[in-house]
Amino acid sequence: PQPIHLADYRPPSHLVETVALTFRLSPGATRVLSRIRFRANPAGLENGNLRLDGEGLRLISCAIDGVALTALDYLLTPEGLTVPAERLPAQSFLWEAEVEIDPAGNTALEGLYMSGGMYCTQCEAEGFRKITFYPDRPDVMAPFTVRIEGDASVLLSNGNPGASGPGWAEWHDPWPKPAYLFALVAGDLVAHRDAFTTMSGRAVDLNIWVRPGDEGKCAYAMDALKRSMRWDEEVYGREYDLDVFNIVAVDDFNMGAMENKGLNIFNSKYVLASPETATDRDYDFIESIVAHEYFHNWTGNRITCRDWFQLCLKEGLTVFRDQQFSADTRSAAVQRIEDVLQLRARQFREDAGPLAHNVRPDSYVEINNFYTATVYEKGAEVIGMLKRIVGAQEYRAALDEYFRRHDGQACTIEDWLAVFQDVTGRDLSQFKRWYTQAGTPRLTAEWQVAGDRLHLRLAQVVPPTPDQPLKEPVVIPIAMGLLAADGTELLPETHVILDSRETVLDFDLAKMAAQAGIALPDRVIPSLLRGFSAPVILDAALTRADRLVLLAHDPDPFNRWEAGRSLMRETLMGMLTGGARDPALFDALGRLLADERLDAAFRALCLALPSEDDLAQAAHDGGLVPDPTAIHATRKAFQSAMASALHGPLAALYDAKDPGPDYSPDAAQAADRALRNAALALLTRIEGPDRARAHYDAATNMTDEIAAFTALLEAGDTDVAQRFHDRWKDDRLVMDKWFMAQITHAAPDRAVATARALTDHPLFDWTNPNRFRSVIGGLTAGNPAGFHDPSGAGYAFLADWLIRLDAKNPQTAARMSTAYETWARYDADRQDMIRAELDRIAATEGLSRDLSEMVGRIRG
Numbered sequence: 001p002q003p004i005h006l007a008d009y010r011p012p013s014h015l016v017e018t019v020a021l022t023f024r025l026s027p028g029a030t031r032v033l034s035r036i037r038f039r040a041n042p043a044g045l046e047n048g049n050l051r052l053d054g055e056g057l058r059l060i061s062c063a064i065d066g067v068a069l070t071a072l073d074y075l076l077t078p079e080g081l082t083v084p085a086e087r088l089p090a091q092s093f094l095w096e097a098e099v100e101i102d103p104a105g106n107t108a109l110e111g112l113y114m115s116g117g118m119y120c121t122q123c124e125a126e127g128f129r130k131i132t133f134y135p136d137r138p139d140v141m142a143p144f145t146v147r148i149e150g151d152a153s154v155l156l157s158n159g160n161p162g163a164s165g166p167g168w169a170e171w172h173d174p175w176p177k178p179a180y181l182f183a184l185v186a187g188d189l190v191a192h193r194d195a196f197t198t199m200s201g202r203a204v205d206l207n208i209w210v211r212p213g214d215e216g217k218c219a220y221a222m223d224a225l226k227r228s229m230r231w232d233e234e235v236y237g238r239e240y241d242l243d244v245f246n247i248v249a250v251d252d253f254n255m256g257a258m259e260n261k262g263l264n265i266f267n268s269k270y271v272l273a274s275p276e277t278a279t280d281r282d283y284d285f286i287e288s289i290v291a292h293e294y295f296h297n298w299t300g301n302r303i304t305c306r307d308w309f310q311l312c313l314k315e316g317l318t319v320f321r322d323q324q325f326s327a328d329t330r331s332a333a334v335q336r337i338e339d340v341l342q343l344r345a346r347q348f349r350e351d352a353g354p355l356a357h358n359v360r361p362d363s364y365v366e367i368n369n370f371y372t373a374t375v376y377e378k379g380a381e382v383i384g385m386l387k388r389i390v391g392a393q394e395y396r397a398a399l400d401e402y403f404r405r406h407d408g409q410a411c412t413i414e415d416w417l418a419v420f421q422d423v424t425g426r427d428l429s430q431f432k433r434w435y436t437q438a439g440t441p442r443l444t445a446e447w448q449v450a451g452d453r454l455h456l457r458l459a460q461v462v463p464p465t466p467d468q469p470l471k472e473p474v475v476i477p478i479a480m481g482l483l484a485a486d487g488t489e490l491l492p493e494t495h496v497i498l499d500s501r502e503t504v505l506d507f508d509l510a511k512m513a514a515q516a517g518i519a520l521p522d523r524v525i526p527s528l529l530r531g532f533s534a535p536v537i538l539d540a541a542l543t544r545a546d547r548l549v550l551l552a553h554d555p556d557p558f559n560r561w562e563a564g565r566s567l568m569r570e571t572l573m574g575m576l577t578g579g580a581r582d583p584a585l586f587d588a589l590g591r592l593l594a595d596e597r598l599d600a601a602f603r604a605l606c607l608a609l610p611s612e613d614d615l616a617q618a619a620h621d622g623g624l625v626p627d628p629t630a631i632h633a634t635r636k637a638f639q640s641a642m643a644s645a646l647h648g649p650l651a652a653l654y655d656a657k658d659p660g661p662d663y664s665p666d667a668a669q670a671a672d673r674a675l676r677n678a679a680l681a682l683l684t685r686i687e688g689p690d691r692a693r694a695h696y697d698a699a700t701n702m703t704d705e706i707a708a709f710t711a712l713l714e715a716g717d718t719d720v721a722q723r724f725h726d727r728w729k730d731d732r733l734v735m736d737k738w739f740m741a742q743i744t745h746a747a748p749d750r751a752v753a754t755a756r757a758l759t760d761h762p763l764f765d766w767t768n769p770n771r772f773r774s775v776i777g778g779l780t781a782g783n784p785a786g787f788h789d790p791s792g793a794g795y796a797f798l799a800d801w802l803i804r805l806d807a808k809n810p811q812t813a814a815r816m817s818t819a820y821e822t823w824a825r826y827d828a829d830r831q832d833m834i835r836a837e838l839d840r841i842a843a844t845e846g847l848s849r850d851l852s853e854m855v856g857r858i859r860g
């Protein structure tokens with residue numbers, strides 16, 4: 001298939017005034033009747049043909065203005081239907097069609113499909129064309145009226161409920177929307193109900209629809225929904241705009257959730273929670289995903305994207321908003337560290353390999369392959385930088401203007417930046433490069449004390465990426481401070497902007513020392529990129545001693561954590577090449593652990609080591625060929641050394657941080673559990689399994705239970721997997737954890753065999769994306785040393801499963817193929833083996849557009 005280019009965008013030839021759909025539901029043969037009023041688009045540059053997308057539809061009949069069309073009146077291809085201009089009334093006409101579709105046979109989980117006996121839909125990005133003929137593009141927006149006929153007890157669609165009776169229901173969505181926001185659900189469901197009064201006093205019914213038996217697991221999602229609604233009113237002035245907000249939980253879902261107008265459909269993993277079955281981390285995800293989908297109501301639904309190249313317009317902004325919400329709800333510093341961990345693990349990795357692409361891509365073959373960390377997470381970082389540069393007040397003024405100017409429209413990044421330019425009077429043409437250049441910029445910082453002056457040299461390079469050999473400098477906002485060697489703060493936080501390739505800043509050290517009341521220092525320690533003020537890789541000329549000062553004294557919590565992390569990374573890299581550990585680091589960590597003024601969640605983060613994947617990338621960046629087996633072993637050795645060195649403080653924390661049996665998912669309790677369970681994992685390494693066994697037996701919530709379970713797996717316990725299985729075999733979400741944990745915590749040389757054995761387990765339903773991800777992702781992401789086993793067995797195992805899944809579910813298969821994206825880091829043998837698997841996949845007959853695009857890009 002040919003790539004689609006941003007530069008080829010053309011406005012639609014026809015706009016839609018109204019859509020009326022009737023669904024006659026039947027698992028194998030659902031009838032969809034559509035009545036669509038079209039009007040010629042004055043701005044349309046096309047030849048005036050009516051172009052309707054449609055895939056896998058059995059056309060029963062169609063008509064224009066009541067006159068039936070015959071096969072001679074239109075051109076029907078596997079991609080859609082075109083009625084030539086000469087057969088169309090000039091201005092406005094009514095299109096009517098009846099088609100038949102097969103929800104029960106839809107295993108791609110896109111369009112109308114069935115999950116656990118219920119009907120549900122997923123239309124973003126291009127799934128509506130599998131439901132009926134329609135201009136399935138986001139710049140065609142219309143109000144929808146829907147009638148559903150079926151024997152399920154609950155029949156839902158977008159908007160507000162209309163008339164209903166036994167076996168039928170009508171819905172009307174007054175807000176014009178693109179087809180990708182269409183949704184329908186039909187099933188024998190029960191609701192967890194609540195209500196919300198908006199800031200102008202309107203009452204909204206809130207429902208979370210689940211299968212009978214799950215209604216007791218919705219309270220947290222509902223609470224998160226109400227808090228999100230209030231927060232969006234208070235922080236962005238955004239009010240909800242329908243009489244009802246429905247959420248439905250489904251078991252078979254390709255991603256996290258979907259923001260369909262008024263009818264959000266969620267992966268049940270991100271709705272259902274009870275203390276016994278969900279971890280603190282699950283609760284966190286539920287909160288942020290509920291918030292994310294809710295916030296889309298304004299950033300995505302009321303204002304949508306002109307075309308799919310503009311995806312970051314809604315996704316980057318909505319991720320930024322959900323991160324703000326979580327920062328306001330929990331500890332802002334902890335939230336920032338976690339967001340940056342994710343960004344580095346997923347987006348920096350993507351940006352460093354063959355799949356690197358712009359935040360706003362220039363072309364794609366399959367748009368579903370571009371719901372990436374770059375579009376989402378880097379897209380959010382770009383908004384964070386914009387906010388930093390213009391300031392909080394101007395940011396809010398610009399957002400107000402964005403909603404005022406563009407409500408009801410389908411917009412571009414140019415529209416978004418124009419609002420900021422108009423409101424703040426700034427020229428953002430250089431800033432725009434963040435959207436149009438791929439690759440993670442590298443920022444270097446060097447400094448010199450010369451008498452009573454400090455000279456700080458900052459320079460940037462944006463590395464080449466596929467198809468982009470040469471880069472222009474970007475605008476990098478840098479939040480910074482300066483510390484003296486004893487930790488005294490010399491300079492209150494300052495903001496500088498690097499927008500050229502290089503600059504030298506000059507500071508008056510004598511003045512700063514006098515103000516701080518200390519003697520003129522001959523050594524200073526810059527604290528750069530505080531709060532991770534830009535998504536760049538910082539290479540600062542800090543010594544180990546400098547980093548220890550920052551770890552102990554930086555007033556910026558992010559950089560305190562960052563100093564510890566870089567010390568750990570350096571130590572681990574040193575150990576890999578035969579160097580020794582550094583007792584000063586453990587001493588510093590010991591002091592930090594015992595500091596009760598510090599948030600427990602922050603301390604838990606400071607105990608966490610860089611991941612094996614981080615270390616592999618660090619080795620590659622340092623000109624080495626990473627050895628995954630050695631990395632795994634070194635990391636374990638470091639953990640044991642750390643556990644020995646910190647035994648006292650860890651054991652003390654383990655005893656002190658027990659929040660007791662009354663479980664609450666709130667940040668304070670979760671933080672205590674996180675710290676205590678981090679201590680447990682380390683202590684088990686050197687003490688043996690007794691403590692973890694007791695922890696397992698005493699656990700009254702899943703956070704503690706899974707922490708003990710994984711500690712015991714690491715300790716080689718052979719019975720605990722069976723005990724866990726017997727207790728939880730009937731709970732799908734908990735069993736996903738069981739599958740994943742066993743692979744993640746298998747010894748690398750056993751990991752592929754473990755994964756293979758688990759694929760033979762009767763509960764391994766590979767057509768369920770969560771279960772597939774638990775097992776196959778458990779190996780590729782959870783056990784990198786196992787995946788990269790020198791035999792190549794991990795690479796072959798993944799390829800076998802991708803080929804198998806692709807025939808049923810191309811989206812999830814394509815997404816999982818990114819496990820291969822780091823091939824160029826490794827030795828020639830591994831590279832050859834990976835390339836052979838990529839070739840094998842590419843040669844598969846009938847490979848999907850999704851997977852073939854990914855494999856082609858990864859191979860390069």
Ligand code: B3K
Nearest residue numbers: 124125257258259368371
């Ligand atoms: N907008 C959806 C993602 C759709 C993915 C389509 N392959 C969920 C979200 O970002 O909120």
Ligand code: ZN
Nearest residue numbers: 292296315318
């Ligand atoms: Zn989103």
